[in-house]
Amino acid sequence: MTTMKDVAKATGLSLATVSRVFNGSEKVTEKTRKTVLKAAEKLNFRPNKMAAALRSGKSRTIGVVVPIIDIDVFSSAIKSIESYLREAGYHIIICQSEELLEKEGQILENLLNLQVDGVIISVSKETLNMNHMQELQDAGISIVLFDRRLELENVNSVIINNFSGAYRATTHLIEQGCRRILHLAGKSSVSIFRERQRGYESALKDHGLPVDEHYVFPLDLESEASLDHLRYLLQQDPAPDGIFAHGDYYAFGALNILKELNLRVPEDVAIIGFGDSPFCAYLTPPLSSVNQRNEDIGRMAAEIMLQELNEADHARVASQSMIPPEVIIRASSQRLTD
Amino acid sequence: MTTMKDVAKATGLSLATVSRVFNGSEKVTEKTRKTVLKAAEKLNFRPNKMAAALRSGKSRTIGVVVPIIDIDVFSSAIKSIESYLREAGYHIIICQSEELLEKEGQILENLLNLQVDGVIISVSKETLNMNHMQELQDAGISIVLFDRRLELENVNSVIINNFSGAYRATTHLIEQGCRRILHLAGKSSVSIFRERQRGYESALKDHGLPVDEHYVFPLDLESEASLDHLRYLLQQDPAPDGIFAHGDYYAFGALNILKELNLRVPEDVAIIGFGDSPFCAYLTPPLSSVNQRNEDIGRMAAEIMLQELNEADHARVASQSMIPPEVIIRASSQRLTD
DNA sequence: TTGTAAGCGTTATCAT
């Protein structure tokens, strides 16, 4: 293996000068630069980044921690994090917590040992606070949370604006002429689901529509009784003419029931989901949904990370970014043909 | 930052002894082990893995290179590669080639500089040979190819058995009573598509069915003329009673045309795709498909990598693993109810 | 079993 020392020897220059050439330091003559580069080329020299990292104290490595890699939101985010950080000369180490707090802790410890410069993380469902990240913070390692935020914690984070996504989706249905909109709600213990319900209710109010609590229904796809209740709701008079589901799977379930009841979509009932899962486009009819802009989340997380890393003043206040989602309109909710 | 030196000083022991404790070396008394561990705990010592890597020459880092992260096959493979290698004490650096040979080259060079112990890679579409990996090989870095193999190259690889997947899918259709099976073929310039066609033809022959070249049709979803030809084929007399598509998107396109022609699936025409994309389960009717076992591919790639790394004898012959795919039967091809 | 000391390949601080 060729080292800088070898290049120095070959050129008759000093190790220090060779190093300067590869650091892009200004303090070298064009002539010596060329000499060094040529010799390096000939000797097939490659700079050992680990040695550089050890000596300089900066590894130019960012740890990226997610619950599971092959979930849409994470793989998309990782995709843009990778390309954005690589552009900036960083590389990323990927780790999966598998939704386990303990594993997440081990991973963070490991990343600390690996001397990462920063950590971009979407915390596990078990993670309720930043306790196990204290050491990272103490070590001055920049942290950016994404997709899932820890409430009450003062740390950089990037999430989508669930309220606004739900508000827009509901507004869209109203604009399509819906007046009795059912909300297939998520568990109220989960904050993002509460946000979605709030957005739904806000949109109704803002458009002068009544908020009927019977129209907020936490559908359970596994329970036949729950599905029966949905059937019941859909056959009332007056019947619902719109459905906003807190997740695409629930919209899909509702769609099947609508077909079963011979209700036309979107003529009788317009429907929109949340998440814009890849399968939405393949349903019959294609399902409108709220796109969470996963790639944008990743890009923004990476951007904030780079700012952190370049910030001389490390004491600046944490940024809490909310990305507004985008309503993707497909046939399931498209009534007007203007 | 606490170093081993500090721990040594605190315990009155030598740096070397402290190091031995953290290497799990047998040559330490239980007593000193405890002393060291306790002091380390108190000083909040964390071993600097980069320093260890530099000194020992083993980074315990594996580079994983894929064209794009958020494509199903890659994110699933990465998922299992990560969990398998982490188990073994390695961590992975993820890089995206974006299907560009040049970028792939830069990435490999970078990984070399980062002193990775091995590289698991699914090469870009532009990559036709191992030229740009020569340096890695020369440096003794283990390489495992997955999902896409380079023909004629003697290097470890893990791919699915496209022939057998197609053979099984076709056989399944035959078992369901199909006798005139259309094959929506892929570009014959791509080896895996040729393999799938070979499997289809072999299955027909082995079951005493004729191989009609008019029944092998390279559907182009973008071309109305091509779609028209499919309509034409489906309305011949006798009409095809089965379709095996080389990819799920093509099966999906065909499915829509079948609906349009009021042909019943699977009663009139049974259909099966290839890839088992997530959307298959959501189509109406749900689409049968050939599952490529992406996670298994990743796991096996990781396994082979670990073998390589632990192999004293580095000169062993390259392994070319072919994973048999699994036929996932759904309503689109399920005729018999036994 | 423990200690001594020489690196691993860089970067960075002084000199010159």
Added chain:
DNA sequence: ATGATAACGCTTACAA
């Protein structure tokens, strides 16, 4: 602008 040299934090002969 270039050179000499001391780190960075650890592993590993070799010695004790």
